[in-house]
Amino acid sequence: MLLRFLLSLLLLSCAPAAFSQGLDSLLAFRQRADPQERVHVHFDKSQYNPGETIWFKAYLYAGGFPSGVSSSFYAELLDEDGRVLQRHSSPVAFAAATGSFTIDSNFVKPAVFFKAYTVSMLNSDTGFLYTKAIPVLGVRKTTLKPAAPALRLLPEGGDLIVGLPGTVAFKATDERGAPLRVGGTVTDDKGKSVAELRTIHDGMGRFTFIPEEGRTYTVSWKDGRGKPYSSKLPPARPQGTLLAITDHETGKRFTLLRTADVPEAQKELQVVAFMNQEVLFKADINMTSRVTASGVFPTGNLRSGILCITVFDRNRQPLLERISFVNNRDFEFDGDVYLTQKNFNKRGLNKLEISVSDTVPTNLSLSVTDADLNAPGPMEDNIVSRLLLTSELRGSINNPYYYVFSNSDSAAYHTDLLMLTHGWRRYNWSDVWARRLPPRRYTEHSFLAITGGLVGVPPGLLGPGLQVNGILQTADTTKDIIVLPVDRKGNIFSEGLVFYGPARLYFSLSNKSLPSDAGVLRLDNGLYKPGIRSLLDSSVLVGIAAPDVATIAANQKVTALSQQSAQQFARSVQLANVTVAGKAQSPLAKMDQKYARGMFAGGGKGFDLVNDPMGTSYANVFQFLQGKVAGLQISNSGPNPTLTWRGGSPALYLDEMQSDVAQVGSISVHDIAYVKVFRPGESIMTGGGGGVIAIYTRKGGEGATDPSFKGMSFVTIQGYSPVKEFFSPDYAKPSERDAYGDYRSTLLWSPTIYTDKTRRKIRLQFYNNDVTKHFRLVLEGVNAEGKVIRVEKKVRAVN
Known part of the structure; x- marks a missing residue:
């Protein structure tokens, strides 16, 4: 429980205690109704090749602790136009959920976009849904148009006031939305220079000047290439109050400065500081006979996080707002991951151990990848920066981990610049005072x-x-x-x-x-049903940074080898089937003979769902086909996707009668026995110019009804997304795959690791592939007290 402090500079007979107590209870009421759930997602890698699987684990938290709010988690994989390529739903267990998406092998855009949320988040401020651009290597086609360089100007506290020294923070971004170094001058409408501005860190900076009555102000600035731009400052208000927040050795110092002619209600103020919707400090300020006042909020005993400061007048009207970061470096628990047996030989066995010092229960995830194929930025967003910073801020933030990782004085100053340029009005205070809650647009069920x-x-x-x-x-x-x-x-x-x-x-x-x-x-099934498109925040559509040339080249080489190996394995399976067919028909040939008739007989490529142990794990036949047929593009795995094949739309047949996407998508995969596809131009059937997909429902004998169900009707209900297990070969057991190349870039993905007082060490093992000489280990997780862990190590073979 966070400690509460009451800081009272001057007692106000006209500021009743009910004001303070009322705000405490109102925010507590709002927290119960709108817990402001947030999500962090740990991915196995930072970028992917077409055809690869994105493995992920989502951590849910609210109020700085693991969340017990939601029971179902949702994720979407989008293209740059917001079209949903795939969807995922899963149950939440121990405030976390796991899943995977497979990128289409023919995907040709430079990035896919991962969006994650819960129903609770949809019922709150949807500006804080988790969205991340994930680079896709080897392709550079995009329809996104770069934006013009921009300079955002943000007065501290919200306003400039005539006659008072106001601080203005700024953030400059280039065409891609990346930080831009700029310099310039602030001048009034008569051409008088009143301030200079220079970038201090990552496109951000600040300057101070005193606005004059009747004057307007313009910032003339240049980018790094010397190209000139101009931006207008917001007009100064003729009277009012300024708020400044600075660091103090014991906490956060606030300073208030007002003009002489403010209304009487604005001379009696209350400064309130809160975190995670809990009021921590209150200061009643009587400025009837003074124009300035200051005080210090002690923060040494607080949890690390964003402190929100709001100044109210006597009538409960919010005048000023500011956010400030408290970093007491208390947010991580002690743990480690290390290799106990290191083997970089081809298909060598590696062993590792995860150890956690605390006895508090933890929920962890671990990835081991080829470090030469996966080159993330050293300060990219992770579970630490997400929990403390990025989940509570809007807009794109460059290298967010820097602000919590570094303990230098300059980092603290840069963090305050981040607060000044990414803050926002958290509440509609009229709604808070009136006990009005955000509308509950969607219903959350228990699983x-x-x-x-x-x-x-x-x-x-x-x-x-x-x-x-x-x-x-x-x-x-x-x-x-x-x-x-x-x-x-x-x-x-x-x-x-x-x-x-x-x-x-x-x-x-x-x-x-x-x-x-x-x-x-x-x-x-009671789950949330999204549309076929999903809005993407403009901040994630720009600034998609490609890895370095060496990383891209290494991925292309390994991808080519992997594809070659997969083709060789596929051909060997086909040859094996042909050999067997000389003696007896293969199960696939039997299925084709049993189902395909007339023009559907012979040729094509068949899929036997009766004898496929994973066949019934898919939501529908389109999800089953996704990625299995070269050239066939399926825009999403829902029941009504868009299908294209070599520029045309494939014709659909259900039991050899022409059908459509809606009808085929409604058929349960349990009821499908056989699927046959013909490439564009391969079939003379109507509509065959864009290819043909024939779906056959089960006949008697395949998946026969259990005798206990005799005489009973049935309906099909869709559950959570089928679980795809991470494939990790065991080379201690011979397999027919051993004869072919192993070029996995993710060597180990273990998303459900739990420790407690009886189990503080976890041992795992994995086999190397054929080429990797440089491991990257990433361990992330959270414990029951809301503390997190992030361990990243790179281990290279010794030559």
């Missing part, structure tokens, strides 16, 4: 929820006690008995379920007197 009901049943038949008795069979054939009460309107609701992929609910009604065709059961 998956079965929602819907019986449709088409005459009201008179929906008597009390009616219920749906069912057996839920999930993709892994697990069966659970479910009883669903039906209300008088036919509605059904039950929550708290966790399963992955599509599941079948076999059911019957408890009232046996109802006719078998009485109504239709329509059910949904």
Whole structure:
């Protein structure tokens, strides 16, 4: 629990205690209703090649602690136009969620965009959803147009006041949104120079001047190439109060300075400082007989984070706001990861150990990658900077880890510049005082929820006690008995379920007197349903930095070797099938003979879902096909994607009858036995110019219904996104893949590591690939007290 302090400079008989106590309770009320949940995502790498898998783990927190708010997590993979390429949903366990996306092997843009959120975040300020640009190597096509260089001018506290010395912070960015070094002069409308500005750090700086009555001011500035620009300063108010925040040896010093002619209500002020929606300090300031006042908020006992300072007048109106960073260097717990057995030989066995000193429960994730293929910036955003800084600030921040990593005086000054240039008005204070909450636009259920009901049943038949008795069979054939009460309107609701992929609910009604065709059961999984597009903040669309030339070249070389190896392995499997087919038909050939007729027989490429153990783990047939057919572009893995193949749209056939995306997307993968695709121009069928995709539903004998379900109807319910397991070869056990090249760039991805007082050391192992001589180990995580860990190590082979 954070310590509370009350700093009172002058007691005010006209500032009742109810003001302070009311604000405490109002913010506590708001925190309960809007906990301002945030997300950090640990990726296995910083950039990827087309065709590679993005592995990720999301950490959820609220108020500086692991969050217990949400039970479901959502992620989207977008292109630069906001089109959703893939979607992911997963349950939240121990304030975290895991998942993966596979980039299409034919993706041709320089970046994909990862967006993550919860329903709680959607019901709050959506400007703080997690969004990250992830570079895709080897392609440089983009439709983004660079913006003009810009200079943002931000007076401290919010306003310039005539006759008072005001500080103005600025941030300059170039065409890509990256920090820009600038220099210039501030002049009034008569050409008089009143201040100079020079960049201090990463495009940021500050200057001070005293505005005069009736004057307007312009900043004339030049970029590093000497190109001139001009920007207008906001007009100064004729009267008012200024707020300045500076560092003090015991905390944060605030200084107030007002003009002589402010309204009476603005002579009696209250300065309030809060963090994570909890009031920490209050200072009642009587400025009736003075024009300046100051005080110090002691911060030595606070948790590190962003302190928000707001100045109210006697009528509770907010006059000034400012944020300031408190860095007590108390945000990390002690832990380490190190190799106990190091082997850079081809397919050599490596062993490592994770140790945590504290007995507090922790939730960790670890990646081991080829450091020569993965070149992130040393100060890029990570779990530390995200928890303390970037999740609470708007706009693009260059090298955010620098502000919490460095303990130099200059870093503290630079951090304050960051506060001045990225602050914002956190609350609509009128809503706070009126106890008005943000509208709850979306409903959050406890994990998956079965929602819907019986449709088409005459009201008179929906008597009390009616219920749906069912057996839920999930993709892994697990069966659970479910009883669903039906209300008088036919509605059904039950929550708290966790399963992955599509599941079948076999059911019957408890009232046996109802006719078998009485109504239709329509059910949904209760998850949030996003649209086909998603808004991207402009700050993530610019400044996508490509790795250095050497890293790109190394990736291209290894990718080419990996593709060659994969092709060789695929050909060997085909040859093996051909060899076997000489004696007996392969299962795939049998499926083709059983299902394909007429013009669909022969040729093409078939997929046997009956004998594919992972076939039923996909949400729909489009997600199953994604990345499996060269040249076929599937814009997203939802039920209604956009399909293109060599510039045309493939024709869809369902059981050899022409169909469409909506109908095919509604078919459960459990009900599909065989899929056959024909390349553009390979088939003479109608619409074959853009390729043909034929889908065949199961016939008798494939996936036969369990005898216990005899006579029962069923509906399909979609669960969380199917889980894809990270592949880590075990070269101690011979496999047919051993004869082919191993060029994995991610050697180990372990996203669910837990420690506590009984288990403080974790041992893992992995095999090297065929080429890596330089490991990069990254360990991230959080403990139950809200402290985090970030360990990054690079280990190179000794020549």
